[in-house]
Amino acid sequence: MNLPLARLCTALGYRFQTPGWLEEALTHRSASARNNERLEFLGDALLNLIIAEYLFQHYPKASEGELSRLRASLVKGETLANLARELKLGDWLRLGQGELKSGGYRRESILSDALEAVIGAVYLDSGFSACRDWVLYLYRNWLTGLSDASDLKDPKTRLQEYLQAGQRPLPIYNMLEIRGEPHAQSFTVECVVAELRTIAVGSSRRKAEQESARLMLEQLV
Amino acid sequence: MNLPLARLCTALGYRFQTPGWLEEALTHRSASARNNERLEFLGDALLNLIIAEYLFQHYPKASEGELSRLRASLVKGETLANLARELKLGDWLRLGQGELKSGGYRRESILSDALEAVIGAVYLDSGFSACRDWVLYLYRNWLTGLSDASDLKDPKTRLQEYLQAGQRPLPIYNMLEIRGEPHAQSFTVECVVAELRTIAVGSSRRKAEQESARLMLEQLV
Numbered sequence: 001m002n003l004p005l006a007r008l009c010t011a012l013g014y015r016f017q018t019p020g021w022l023e024e025a026l027t028h029r030s031a032s033a034r035n036n037e038r039l040e041f042l043g044d045a046l047l048n049l050i051i052a053e054y055l056f057q058h059y060p061k062a063s064e065g066e067l068s069r070l071r072a073s074l075v076k077g078e079t080l081a082n083l084a085r086e087l088k089l090g091d092w093l094r095l096g097q098g099e100l101k102s103g104g105y106r107r108e109s110i111l112s113d114a115l116e117a118v119i120g121a122v123y124l125d126s127g128f129s130a131c132r133d134w135v136l137y138l139y140r141n142w143l144t145g146l147s148d149a150s151d152l153k154d155p156k157t158r159l160q161e162y163l164q165a166g167q168r169p170l171p172i173y174n175m176l177e178i179r180g181e182p183h184a185q186s187f188t189v190e191c192v193v194a195e196l197r198t199i200a201v202g203s204s205r206r207k208a209e210q211e212s213a214r215l216m217l218e219q220l221v
Numbered sequence: 222m223n224l225p226l227a228r229l230c231t232a233l234g235y236r237f238q239t240p241g242w243l244e245e246a247l248t249h250r251s252a253s254a255r256n257n258e259r260l261e262f263l264g265d266a267l268l269n270l271i272i273a274e275y276l277f278q279h280y281p282k283a284s285e286g287e288l289s290r291l292r293a294s295l296v297k298g299e300t301l302a303n304l305a306r307e308l309k310l311g312d313w314l315r316l317g318q319g320e321l322k323s324g325g326y327r328r329e330s331i332l333s334d335a336l337e338a339v340i341g342a343v344y345l346d347s348g349f350s351a352c353r354d355w356v357l358y359l360y361r362n363w364l365t366g367l368s369d370a371s372d373l374k375d376p377k378t379r380l381q382e383y384l385q386a387g388q389r390p391l392p393i394y395n396m397l398e399i400r401g402e403p404h405a406q407s408f409t410v411e412c413v414v415a416e417l418r419t420i421a422v423g424s425s426r427r428k429a430e431q432e433s434a435r436l437m438l439e440q441l442v
Contacts, residue, residue: 045269129349
């Protein structure tokens with residue numbers, strides 16, 4: 001392994017037996033036809049499973065919906081990009097000229113995709129168990145900071161509590177449209193808070209309302 | 222283990238060391254507060270990873286988009302429900318009275334959720350490697366039937382080829398709406414083929430068009 005990559009391995013806390021996997025994980029599609037997109041596909045699935053299992057084991061009373069929401073907050077691009085920045089992963093990316101000039105090494109999606117690709121690379125390098133250990137090490141600060149029970153509440157509840165805390169009027173949910181055959185309907189719902197409006201589609205009225213509330217929280221908070 | 226569950230294990234091709242996991246996986250939420258929803262959450266993530274890795278290894282030249290589409294066809298509810306029917310899983314489900322009367326043991330979502338829960342149960346019973354072996358055994362006929370390269374084409378290409386084969390006019394894609402801040406826009410696109418219209422939302426124009434084409438193919442084929 002060349003010296004710079006060895007330094008990155010130190011930062012990662014993982015030493016590659018086959019450094020070629022790491023090199024591929026650091027190569028953006030703008031730099032080469034052999035790039036990190038396939039590894040990202042694999043790493044995304046690994047991350048989803050590893051975080052799912054951690055939450056399943058550590059929150060034995062959480063419902064499936066609560067586990068899903070917790071996981072979503074941990075595997076979203078923003079969280080991954082923050083982890084990538086802590087590792088200074090951007091310094092090691094191989095980007096094409098265009099992306100280099102436009103500062104692609106700082107872009108959230110490029111950073112989060114590369115970190116997912118590194119997760120895939122660790123798996124190919126040494127298997128599931130070592131990859132799980134490394135991902136949980138990578139996430140150690142995020143996982144220990146998860147104790148806030150509000151993360152476990154659903155978006156409609158959180159939106160209501162947020163508005164009540166500010167003594168503001170409660171949200172109104174309106175059904176805008178029901179489409180599709182009876183066994184495969186999709187529901188379009190709007191959430192209205194004063195002058196703000198969000199719209200979401202879901203496979204049930206409840207799911208569409210929850211998603212519209214989540215979008216509203218994003219606008220408000 | 223009681224005799225009926227032992228018979229199910231024979232059908233599954235997997236013998237549980239801790240039959241309690243299997244019992245939980247077969248329990249619908251209509252039957253008990255201790256039901257299969259959490260196991261389904263875990264099993265869904267396992268299935269996504271196991272199929273992702275299989276495709277990654279067996280299609281070394283497939284792009285990330287092609288791998289994603291192949292996986293989607295393998296892990297969708299319809300495929301899982303078909304597998305569940307082959308195993309006669311519906312005969313072993315524990316359902317509440319309401320679901321029993323309305324024939325819930327035949328419903329696609331209940332069957333596919335239960336099979337995902339069984340995958341989670343196998344993992345808890347004997348770990349990742351054994352779970353992967355079992356899932357690939359379960360999917361053996363679907364995976365060997367994957368050779369059709371048309372599965373690898375994107376929906377817009379498949380829709381175009383389908384319409385050309387029938388000497389019908391090509392689809393028209395219209396941008397209906399662009400919402401959100403520049404760094405987090407969502408694009409609403411419609412796909413029009415004669416009197417049919419499908420609408421999809423995506424984080425890029427390309428993704429929304431592909432999704433609208435996929436929905437159109439579902440209507441046409």
